Structures are given as C-alpha cells and as structure tokens.
Amino acid sequence: MENQRRDFIKKSGIALASFINPFDVFSTNKEMKENHFETIIIGGSFAGLSAAMSLGRSLRKVLIIDNQQPCNAQTPHSHNFLTQDGKPPLEILAEARKQLEAYPTVKFINDTAISASKSEDLFEIKLQKNGEAIAPKLVLAWGLKDDTSKIEGLEKCWGVSVIHCPYCHGYEVKNQPTAIISNGNEAFEYIKMINHWTKNLTLLTNGSSNLTEEQTHKIKSKGIQIIEKPITKINHQSGKVTSIDLKDAEDFPISVIYHRASFTQKSEIAAQLGCEIDEMGLIKVNDFQQTNVKGVFAAGDNASPLRQVANAVAKGSLAGVMANRELIEESF
Secondary structure (H helix, E strand, O other): HHHHHHHHHHHHHOHHHHHOOOHOOOOOOOOOOOOOOOOEEEHHHOHHHHHHHHHHHHOEEEEEOOOOOOOOOOOOOOOOOOOOOOHHHHHHHHHHHHHHHHOOOOEEEEEOOOEEEEOEEEEEEEEEOOOEEEOOOEEEEEEEEEEOOOOOOOHHHOOOEEEEHHHOOOHHHHHOEEEEEHHHHHHHHHHHHOOOOOOOOOEEEEOOOOOHHHHHEEEEEOOOOOEEEEEEEEEOOOOEEEEEEOOOOOOOOOOOOEEOOOOEOOOOOOHHHHOOOOOOOOOOOOOOOEEEOOOOEEHHHHHOOOOOHHHHHHHHHHHHHHHHHHHHHOOO
16 A cells, blocks of 8 residues: 555655645734644545635635545546546546645645544544644545455456446446456346446356346346356456456456445544444435534545546535535624
C-alpha cells in the first residue's frame, strides 16, 4: 500500500510539500483559531474534492484531510464521466487538485483522520501526525476498503481485469469471454445485467451453488455454464487475467472477471460520531447527503451502492452545497 501511495503522488504530480499543516493557515484571520475551519472534509478523492470545490466557491475555509490512498489507484482508465472518458483516474484527480489551488480558502493536509468527537456544535478531528482540527461541519468522503484477499491473484487484478461495474468498464470488454464470481441472488441479478454486454459468460460460484432451481434453469437456458468448484487462484500477467485455477479441475481460460468484493468502511469515524449504517455497510444519507448526525454529510462510495466517479463527483458537489447552506442558515 505504501508503494501504491507513492505511485499516486508521482503519477498525480503532487509533491508532499504541497500539503500543508493546518496550523499554518489562516494566520491572518484573527477571528478564527489556526486549527479551526468552517468545514473539514475527510477524504480527498473525487467526492471530497468535488465538495471542496462547492465550498471553496462559497468562500468557506475548508480543510481536506487525505492520505493519498484512493480506492481506484491501480485502475488504468475511468469511464462514463463526461469530458473525462478514458482518462486515468489519477490524472483526473491531479487536474482537480490543480484547479482547487485557485481557491485560497481550500487547504490540503497529507494525513489520516484517526478519531472524531463532538462538543456542542463543533467537531474535533484528531490526526495521525498533525494534532487536531476543528470545524462545525464535516463531509465524510473516504472510500471503501475492498476485501480482495480471499482468492490468490485477485488483488493484483482488481480494477484492471477483475471489475465490478459494467457501466464503468463493460464497453471496453464487451463480447469477450467473461466469468462472474458470485453466488445466490446476487449472482442471478449480476448474470442478468452482464449478459447484456456479452453472451460469452460463465458463472463461478466458488463452491456449492446457492441458486434456486428456477434461477439455475433460467441461467442455463441462456447457454451460461455454472461451475461450482472452488477457486484456488487467478492467474494473470501484470493484472490482466489469463486463467482461473479450479480445485480438482483444469485451468479455466478467461480474459475478464466480474466480481463484487465484500467491503468495509475505510474509517471508523462515522460510527464514532453515531452515523447510521445501512444493511449493506454504507453510511445512511438523505437526498441532500445529510447523515442522521447534524452537521455531518457523507458522499461517494462510502454512502452509495453506485460506485462510479461521476456519481461521486455529483454527490460530493451536493454535500458541499448543503454544508454551505447549513452554515448560512445558522449565521443569518
């Protein structure tokens, strides 16, 4: 992960020196302490930067806490995002950061938020390396931590040739020999969707099938093979799948895999603050990206089942707008 972080810095063209200590900013503003902000954003990827854009354009003093470990760091190209289709995600992030430099009240810090607490109307965020920062509004914009450890080779292929979203990457792999690693109701729904992009499909349940008889019959009627043997390894070349090793069976050649890995929140801060989490493990928000905790907003993968760059940008922008609106309402 440390190498991935360094690659992110190198590819995005952002030097660590460009990230500041929050206690060094706004020293000319005597009405606000040096470590006090109007909004703190935890997570500096697409949702966080989009929220920062809305708030920076609203003249708000904003701190973005980011440890430079985006979920899609090894994904080669981003798709289904107007004007950015086909660009590497890290290039889009680098351009976003460059544009945010035009807003003097938006500041970055290369650090990790490790805990949060609330006292009256202020949130206190403790940082791993730089003390603490305080603000009346929070935007939680970290991503999700995908569990890619259960199958050997999966982590190296994740986001490259093992993908989860056909809207993000399906066009580029259309009509190719494709495997889906899934089981039960999720597998049935996944099969229905991916069958639109390719008819050359195989379902790998990685063990005994949990499909109903009706689902099994429907899948097989579409000419889709179901393999129930456990998966022992995904073979690849530089992240590009070549075949799948199956227990007590010959290697299964394949070039694309769809898989929805289990995940956890990257941070425990939402739980520390009492934010509600839904049955999927996502932060519950309303239509305005507000959590059940007043003053706390969430946006991006941590609060939406639709894990797309365009969606993260849209939700982040809305979170920033609504945080600013709350600040206006409270001060007018």
